[in-house]
Amino acid sequence: MSAGFVPSLPLPPPGGTFSRRLLGEASRFLAENPGATRAFTDFYNLFRHRSRRLEMDDFGWDPAAARPWQPLFEFLYRVWWRVTMTGLQNIPDRGRALLVANHSGVMPWDGAMVKFGIGHEHGAKRQARMLVLDMFSTLPFLQPWLRDLGEVRACPENAERLLSRDELVGVFPEGVKGIGKPFRDRYRLARFGRGGFVRLALRTGAPILPVSIVGAEEIHPKIGSLDFIGRPLGLPYFPLTPTFPLLGPLGVIPLPTKWWIDIGKPIPMRHGPEVAERPMIVNELADQVRTTLQTMIDSRLARRGSIWTGE
Amino acid sequence: MEAERKRAPRRRRASASGTVVDFAAARGESIKEAVKEAARKTRVAVTGGAGLLGSRFVRALAQRGDVDVLVLDLAPAPDVPGHVRHRFVDLNLPYADGAVLKILREEQPDVLVHLAALRSPLRDSTYQHELNSLGALHVLAAAGEAGVPRIILGSTTLVYGARGDNPNHLTESHPLRPDPQDRFVRDFVEAEQFARDFVRRHPSARLAILRFVPLLAPELRDYRSKLFAAPFIFHPLGYDPLIQALHPEDAVDALVRAYDRPELQGVFNVAPDDVLPLSTVYLLYGTLPIPVPHPVAYVLNEALWLAGVGLMPGVHTHYFRYLCVADNAKARKALGWEPRYTSLETAIWTARARRGKGRAIDFDALEEAARRAQHSLRRKLKRTAAAATPEAPRKTRSEAKRAAS
Numbered sequence A: 001m002s003a004g005f006v007p008s009l010p011l012p013p014p015g016g017t018f019s020r021r022l023l024g025e026a027s028r029f030l031a032e033n034p035g036a037t038r039a040f041t042d043f044y045n046l047f048r049h050r051s052r053r054l055e056m057d058d059f060g061w062d063p064a065a066a067r068p069w070q071p072l073f074e075f076l077y078r079v080w081w082r083v084t085m086t087g088l089q090n091i092p093d094r095g096r097a098l099l100v101a102n103h104s105g106v107m108p109w110d111g112a113m114v115k116f117g118i119g120h121e122h123g124a125k126r127q128a129r130m131l132v133l134d135m136f137s138t139l140p141f142l143q144p145w146l147r148d149l150g151e152v153r154a155c156p157e158n159a160e161r162l163l164s165r166d167e168l169v170g171v172f173p174e175g176v177k178g179i180g181k182p183f184r185d186r187y188r189l190a191r192f193g194r195g196g197f198v199r200l201a202l203r204t205g206a207p208i209l210p211v212s213i214v215g216a217e218e219i220h221p222k223i224g225s226l227d228f229i230g231r232p233l234g235l236p237y238f239p240l241t242p243t244f245p246l247l248g249p250l251g252v253i254p255l256p257t258k259w260w261i262d263i264g265k266p267i268p269m270r271h272g273p274e275v276a277e278r279p280m281i282v283n284e285l286a287d288q289v290r291t292t293l294q295t296m297i298d299s300r301l302a303r304r305g306s307i308w309t310g311e
Numbered sequence B: 001m002e003a004e005r006k007r008a009p010r011r012r013r014a015s016a017s018g019t020v021v022d023f024a025a026a027r028g029e030s031i032k033e034a035v036k037e038a039a040r041k042t043r044v045a046v047t048g049g050a051g052l053l054g055s056r057f058v059r060a061l062a063q064r065g066d067v068d069v070l071v072l073d074l075a076p077a078p079d080v081p082g083h084v085r086h087r088f089v090d091l092n093l094p095y096a097d098g099a100v101l102k103i104l105r106e107e108q109p110d111v112l113v114h115l116a117a118l119r120s121p122l123r124d125s126t127y128q129h130e131l132n133s134l135g136a137l138h139v140l141a142a143a144g145e146a147g148v149p150r151i152i153l154g155s156t157t158l159v160y161g162a163r164g165d166n167p168n169h170l171t172e173s174h175p176l177r178p179d180p181q182d183r184f185v186r187d188f189v190e191a192e193q194f195a196r197d198f199v200r201r202h203p204s205a206r207l208a209i210l211r212f213v214p215l216l217a218p219e220l221r222d223y224r225s226k227l228f229a230a231p232f233i234f235h236p237l238g239y240d241p242l243i244q245a246l247h248p249e250d251a252v253d254a255l256v257r258a259y260d261r262p263e264l265q266g267v268f269n270v271a272p273d274d275v276l277p278l279s280t281v282y283l284l285y286g287t288l289p290i291p292v293p294h295p296v297a298y299v300l301n302e303a304l305w306l307a308g309v310g311l312m313p314g315v316h317t318h319y320f321r322y323l324c325v326a327d328n329a330k331a332r333k334a335l336g337w338e339p340r341y342t343s344l345e346t347a348i349w350t351a352r353a354r355r356g357k358g359r360a361i362d363f364d365a366l367e368e369a370a371r372r373a374q375h376s377l378r379r380k381l382k383r384t385a386a387a388a389t390p391e392a393p394r395k396t397r398s399e400a401k402r403a404a405s
Helices: A018-032 A039-048 A063-080 A109-121 A142-149 A156-164 A196-204 A227-233 A248-252 A273-277 A279-303 B002-007 B020-027 B031-040 B052-062 B096-107 B125-146 B183-201 B223-229 B248-260 B278-285 B294-307 B314-320 B329-335 B343-355 B363-388 B397-404
Strands: A084-086 A097-101 A128-132 A168-171 A208-214 A260-263 B042-047 B067-073 B085-088 B111-114 B150-156 B206-212 B232-236 B266-270 B288-292
Touching: A018 A039, A039 B278, A039 B288, A063 A109, A063 A142, A084 A109, A097 A109, A097 A196, A097 A279, A109 A128, A109 A168, A109 A208, A109 A260, A128 A156, A156 A168, A156 A196, A196 A208, A196 A273, A196 A279, A208 A279, A260 A279, A273 A279, B042 B052, B042 B096, B052 B067, B052 B248, B067 B096, B096 B125, B111 B125, B111 B248, B125 B150, B125 B183, B150 B183, B150 B248, B183 B206, B206 B248, B223 B278, B223 B343, B232 B278, B232 B294, B232 B314, B248 B266, B248 B329, B266 B329, B278 B288, B278 B343, B288 B294, B294 B314, B343 B363
Parallel strands: A084 A260, A097 A168, A097 A208, A128 A168, B042 B067, B042 B111, B067 B085, B111 B150, B150 B206, B206 B266, B232 B288
Antiparallel strands: A208 A260
């Protein structure tokens, strides 16, 4: 400490997180070597990744990097959308399961809410791994962010790897057709892809849990599509909502509707993995799941009053 | 040749040149004994045996008594025991296949390991193409003509191509989709295509392709380690792909195990267990990533490349933007191989050796943290392996309850 520089940061106690230890070391180091090369770069990099830990799983999920975002999701879940979650007892405490949900709302907030709800309200605090559409998982900023949160790009290889190690996986079989559907088609399920999720469940023996999400369709009522802007940017759609792009960045704020997330009884796969190679049966099973989910949505809609308060 | 040697008796290197007979004569040993001794051993020819991976592989083989190793390269392998022989081969010559065939006819190797390839993009892309792609063609053609029964080909996992729609873990059955403009990677794909042609033409020969994740080691000077060690790098804004780094020891271990399995055929990814974000590598190396919008990053890298300053062509920026992570399950099963080092440990080891001084990062603490990370990852993988084995459909809680009542 003979140099003039004395770190103003109090040194963190030993045994803290990786980034805190690094910062502590960094301040001590700067105090000892004021003219060190690359120290600036180190500090810049450390600052950028101050909530980074070295322990992550093989999909890049970093719980330490995800933690600072939890207050945002908590606010959206409890205050903004006042989510009511039912049927949590249908989720097994351990072992693989496939959540199949309806997709809606232009921005994929529904996935975030399902994940947050299960992570905080389920007895075993299970971490659902939501499969993300390509369009979100390759966009700049969104890609590393979603990865930190533990989301995985939607493709059969990824899902099978997760399910085979007994994780809870969430899928939106409607895909882009679901999330970008016009407001007049709200709560009408689009085609369920090509039944990939059924094949997945058959191959891994995971039970399918239908998850109906009501309230998310109205957060961004998509009344039109400005494809001449979206196409050159590589987006599948560029939504026109009452607030976007009219209000500019403010239009990205979703409307505060009241949400219900209902988790249905598991639909066990009675067939063996060999049925995965029979498209007719796969399609029939997919349709069965779709019908179950549509019934769940319809029954919740019938009981719903106001969009905003639910009464 | 003998006369030449007598006229100019220069100091011998660690490894000698020539056939078994020349070699024995040069060392003053009995030629008969030497031939008998050579017949007892398995004969292995290693192209590119003087390279980073090749020389380590040659060293590992030479330590065992039962292998007669022949290095086919421009230069003899460094730091190898004296009984490792070297014969000059330049695969970049137009009729290299004839030269290789002559050597293979004389030596009659039981196994041919082809590792000769440039692991960094070269501005002289003709030379690169001649070596990486046509070099493999020459070697395979000569091996087919000479009737070599076993071939091991070293490739790279870059051949899968970094794409936005890649699954997180690429298995060997995944199609190879590098950017067609990326000539560096395309040459490796072509070499693999020649290997497939070879298998079709010579169904009795056994050919295994090992796709190595790009290595990282302090003594390695390929484009990736140079890029990481550079003071700054133009990075595509908003992207942070997961990458892998293979420890040379793990790569050599996989090669030796592949060599030990005479019936081995097919393609195998040699990859570490874990992944690490590119930003962590920058952090470890102390590289300043200058974020630029990704179209600009491609253009800037291409401009630097054309100006003779850059280390990779612009199109290779894909690998700094998208995922290209290989899955090692098949190699684990078929080779009985297990990576000893994680990508993180390899990166810390390399970064510490190359840029460890004058840094604000406590590498001791980092190594400790990396060891902990490896432990927790191992535990998770073990659980995965245990969970993946019983294939019977599991009962959910409500089902089990129903069954009980």
